[in-house]
Amino acid sequence: MTVAIIGSCLLGFVALLYITLALGFPLGEFAMGGADRVMPKKKRVACAISIPVQIFAALTLLQAGKVISIGLPDTVAKYICIGFGLYFALNVLMNLMSKSNKERFVMTPLAAITAFSLLFTAFHM
Template identity: 50%
Template sequence: MIIAFIGGGLFLLVACLYTLLAFGFPYGEFAMGGKYTVMPIRLRVACGCSVLIQLFAIIIILQTADIIPSLFSIGITRGLCFLFASYLTLNAMMNGFSKSRKERLVMTPLAILTAFCFWITAIAS
């Protein structure tokens, strides 16, 4: 299912951004409210943890679409896909209210598109 590839690819872009943030690159205006240009240590750790969750979400969307072998039953995989779709929908709303213009303009549409891909994949599986 092409929509799962798109969703996984978009979320991989987010994971790359958060990896850069975890390593101290100055892209903080695109994430977590945009308060910091360079994330402080405690937020770098949070970014690193977020990357692991994002990579897991990519695996889940690809498994739900039956693109890669599933580690879990289809019911669990599909449920996790719905969970990530819900999270991304909430995330899109939160990004839309961010004080950071860069986060609103870049991350909000990215979260909306990714959420859409997760919703369609979960519903269509």
């Protein structure tokens, strides 16, 4: 349960970051390759689309960790967590290859902890 709460808080933090990016705040060095200080319009749309995805991942993780129920069958919540966990594991590799120090040193460990939280919770339901 604690791991699910930590992971969902990190997902919430990322959702907040993406809200600021979608609104045009100059934090682009933390995301999407870190090439743009302020996200161009196409990337802002991508940021906006990812916000509900991040929130859904956080809520699913909380259900898998038996903290709340969002009405998903446990098996479905487990596989969604595995899918998101694998996505964030891939995200770790992508962040490590970023040219942005901010993305490499901040977002890489954040993605790693999130991936661990999702996978650990899925396999310990």
